[in-house]
């Protein structure tokens with residue numbers, strides 16, 4: 386087959402182009418972000434012609450790679466400080482490449498024995514970081530064992546949905562067949578990610594039954610006010626089945642008081658879910674582990690490896706203290722897949738929304754295996770240290786305000802006091818092309834938001850950013 390004959394030479398074209406791309410991005414010889422209109426890009430990339438005629442190989446591939454990479458958002462550029470997506474480790478990227486080439490969708494073991502074993506191993510690695518009990522895959526078959534378990538899903542939003550489904554199945558098992566009894570409530574933090582409300586609606590509970598927990602001035606859960614809320618809901622005939630805490634929140638990256646919240650959940654028989662999609666990285670850091678103290682008290686946790694662990698998107702873990710809650714979350718049968726088999730490995734499919742699922746564990750394993758645990762710990766420390774140092778610097782600048790001292794690699798600040806001004810500053814920064822940052826609403830104000838994902842960022846980049854923001858402010 387000709388496409389296989391070209392494989393080696395095309396791989397060389399692609400890897401050479403990517404190598405140049407990373408070097409160029411690191412050297413900042415190109416803008417961090419270009420946003421040509423889609424129509425113009427379609428023409429430039431010759432999409433119409435290539436789809437009709439085919440022939441993407443050799444020199445045509447070389448040209449395509451050049452045009453494509455020229456119009457990507459460069460996460461390896463140290464002006465990239467926008468969103469919670471990893472600047473990937475090259476070994477993790479190779480994991481995605483190998484997975485794409487072998488195409489072993491390992492939801493069932495026979496469709497990817499190595500990928501499935503790796504996912505099982507890496508899930509156990511994550512569970513052990515939380516402090517939960519794990520067993521090797523061959524012992525999974527004992528239904529009476531209450532060891533922890535998990536699965537990798539395509540992103541944190543799907544992971545939250547899966548965890549809340551496990552909660553619903555554990556707390557209201559009859560929901561699956563009977564439907565919603567009509568009085569169920571899920572409590573979420575003020576600063577929760579939007580996927581939480583969405584999940585509650587998708588699960589058929591109704592968005593209005595996703596109720597916001599009391600919060601302090603900074604948006605952290607105010608645990609001592611929860612009992613009164615529970616009492617008021619009970620009087621209205623409502624039943625709280627799950628309560629969610631952040632570790633950490635999306636906007637400003639703050640950790641909720643996990644031990645206090647967990648105690649209330651235990652006392653009231655409420656499922657305790659922790660969204661550690663972003664902040665789970667603290668589990669790897671002796672310096673910052675204290676922030677996530679109490680995570681082991683949860684019933685379920687989600688943790689995105691494609692955020693702070695340098696793993697290519699997407700790779701998110703749903704982790705439960707008792708594996709049976711995940712195994713029973715989806716109580717549906719697919720006879721062609723779920724039947725007694727003589728096999729040496731584990732089938733993940735009964736634990737996921739997905740049927741065909743990428744071998745996500747490989748990109749995670751290859752990243753961790755390249756960096757080692759101490760390399761990852763240094764990475765997490767470096768990103769958080771960077772945010773703290775940058776906050777101290779920005780706080781000292783005239784006309785600048787920092788929202789709160791960072792607890793993770795997220796930093797919110799403002800230049801001037803007008804909300805629209807922050808949006809305009811960002812727009813002009815992006816236009817200049819040296820920096821790509823985001824904004825967020827936090828404490829009812831608009832803030833410029835930096836997310837330090839790229840380990841190459843230094844204080845020089847932060848100082849240059851402040852200078853540009855000042856220049857833009859002066860222009861306005």
Ligand SMILES: Cc1ncc(COP(=O)(O)O)c(C=O)c1O
Pocket residue numbers: 469539540541542543545578580633634635660661662663689699701
């Ligand atoms: C706290 C938190 N939870 C969940 C998510 C959703 O994760 P994903 O983007 O992988 O779907 C995010 C994304 O930023 C997040 O910050």
